[in-house]
Amino acid sequence: MNMTLYAKMLKVHAKSISSYAIGSALYLLLIIGIYPSIADAPGLNDLMESMPESFLAAFGMEGGFQHVSDFIAGEYYGLLYVVILSIFCLMTASQLMARHIDRGSMAYILATPNSRKKIAITQAIVLITGLLIIGITTALAGVIGTEVLIEDKPFEAMTFLNVNLVGILLFYVISGYSFLFSSLLNDERQALGLSGLLTIVFYGMDLIGKMSDKFDWMVHLSLFSTFRPVEIARGTVDVWPMITFLFLLGTVLYGVAILVFSKRDLPL
Amino acid sequence: MIELNGLTKKFSNGKGIFDVTFSIPKGEVFGFLGPNGAGKSTTIRHLMGFIKPSKGKATIDGMDTWKDAAKIQEKIGYLPGEISFLDGMNGMAFLNLVGGMRGMKQTSYRDELIHRLQFDVKTPIRKMSKGMKQKVGIVAAFMHEPEVIILDEPTSGLDPLMQRIFIEIVMEQKEKGTTFLMSSHSFSEIERTCDRAAIIKDGKIVVVENIHDLQQKQRRLFDVTFASEEEAKRIKQSPLDVVSTTDNRAEIAVQGDYNQFIRALGDYQVRNIDIHEQNLEEVFLNYYNKEADPS
Incomplete structure (x- = not known):
């Protein structure tokens, strides 16, 4: 890793990293803030029961909410968290490599005595740093928020942190393939488009698979099947297999990206 | 210092560079001439280790430009043909980034260059004019006083005064034994600085030839305005190569023998002589015709 490049890149992306982190944390606090009014509303769980099972399942809300952690897992981690982090990973990954190749500024970066491998590793670490900052800020906001905003409601800090851990690792993988496309392609928009498309396809397969019995095989092909925030929050699933799987897959993707970049012809 | 040996790169569209061979000894300023799209930048990209040759190889100071790309960069300064810096920083931040990535400690020469090229390093890059970006690029290529400097169309975008300062800087570095490779699509841009x-x-x-021989071989067009139409007609009978005449003006091509041109014109009432700006193909008509494809 080259420290000068790392510091400069982090500074260039600092604004977007901090706005995603703050945005994500504030939204989570908002969800936590409305929890008491919803939990106390009589008949909410009855209402939920009246909804079609498949619909609830698609958004991970089956069985109602017993705990704050279930609630925020379903309401926030089920959708918005995924959207915010996806956008961050896709955009930043395409900017870190493909944009510099596309515009030619990579020529200056490579015209220094640093190997391509070193450059790619540095850019990858910038992306992972951004992801960690956003993920950890969100997790902290959740822990502190429930502590401050919610009175004597059961909150399972351990399972909540598991949700965050698996979430961050899921995006380690998503940022991994985005980074791979970004290192592989010469066109920034193509890199962004392909990684965006793949993410949407994964998400769509997961959604359709959960809603319809006929297509439930799709779930297993989707990356998102590894991230079931409500189940993790309830502690009904063993998270270690997913953690191992996601960590290994992400690491392989980053590794391939770095290797591909150091071996290919660059149109600079 | 720089050796190219049968360097070949074929692109999928059939274009590319084929069997490019030449060598540049230490301390020489070498010009690399060709019209746009002839393969200058492709050759330079090989030297920078951006692309892998299909055949042949290039070495700088004995090191393979593809395999030892990172190591070679310690000795090289590079100015790309298309200047594109990183976003979101000003000129100084950019120079600091590149300098920092080189582990450069001495900044006195950098500051001297900035002073001589006269530009404001605090300007954000996206607000810079083409000429100003070119200056930042030149500073980035020269500031660490490398042994080899590779410049892709260095003076494009510079005004005549800055071109002169640039040539001064090149000459000073040449004195110190720096080897240069400079590409250009115009002969006049390189004839003042290059040896070969x-x-x-x-x-x-x-x-591949030394610059004086090339100067002899270049064909220049002069627009000569005579006092009368008759004289313009009469010049056609002279041994000069008269390309065309209109009214009292004649277009005369001269290759090498300027004395003959001046002597011949001595018999005429000349009102004005103008030199025609020409592109490389016109200047080196003999090379471009001789090697033309039979198709």
């Missing part, structure tokens, strides 16, 4: 030059056409080297 290669001319490339459709990816193939047409000739």
Whole structure:
């Protein structure tokens, strides 16, 4: 890793990293803030029961909410968290490599005595740093928020942190393939488009698979099947297999990206 | 210092560079001439280790430009043909980034260059004019006083005064033994600084020759205005190569023998002489015709 490049890149992306982190944390606090009014509303769980099972399942809300952690897992981690982090990973990954190749500024970066491998590793670490900052800020906001905003409601800090851990690792993988496309392609928009498309396809397969019995095989092909925030929050699933799987897959993707970049012809 | 040996790169569209061979000894300023799309930048990209040759190889100071790309960069300064810096920073931040990535400690020469090229390093890069970006690029290529400097169309975008300062800087570095490779699509841009030059056409080297011989071989067009139409007609009978005449003006091509041109014109009432700006193909008509494809 080259420290000068790392510091400069982090500074260039600092604004977007901090706005995603703050945005994500504030939204989570908002969800936590409305929890008491919803939990106390009589008949909410009855209402939920009246909804079609498949619909609830698609958004991970089956069985109602017993705990704050279930609630925020379903309401926030089920959708918005995924959207915010996806956008961050896709955009930043395409900017870190493909944009510099596309515009030619990579020529200056490579015209220094640093190997391509070193450059790619540095850019990858910038992306992972951004992801960690956003993920950890969100997790902290959740822990502190429930502590401050919610009175004597059961909150399972351990399972909540598991949700965050698996979430961050899921995006380690998503940022991994985005980074791979970004290192592989010469066109920034193509890199962004392909990684965006793949993410949407994964998400769509997961959604359709959960809603319809006929297509439930799709779930297993989707990356998102590894991230079931409500189940993790309830502690009904063993998270270690997913953690191992996601960590290994992400690491392989980053590794391939770095290797591909150091071996290919660059149109600079 | 720089050796190219049968360097070949074929792209999928059939274009590329073919069997490019030349060598540049230490301390020489070498020009690399060719019209746009002839393969100058492709050759330079090989030297920078951005692309892998299909055949042949290039070495700088004995090191393979593809395999030892990172190590070679310690000795090289590079100015890309298309200047594109990183976003979101000003000129100084950019120079600091590149300098920092080189582990450069001495900044006195950098500051001297900034002073001589006269530009404001605090300007954000996206607000810079083309000429100003070119200056930042030149500073980035020269500031660490490398042993080899590779410049892709260095003076494009610079005004005549800055071009002169740039030539001064090149000459000073040459005195110190720096080796230069400078590409250009115009002969006049390199004839003042280069010792030798290669001319490339459709990816193939047409000739490698010293600059004085090339100067002899260049064909220049002069627009000569005479006092009368008759004189313009009469000049056609002279041994000069008269390309065309209109009214009292004649277009005369001169290759090498300027004395003959001046002597011949001595018999005429000349009102004005103007030199025609020409592109490389016109200047080196003989090379470009000789090697033309039979098709």
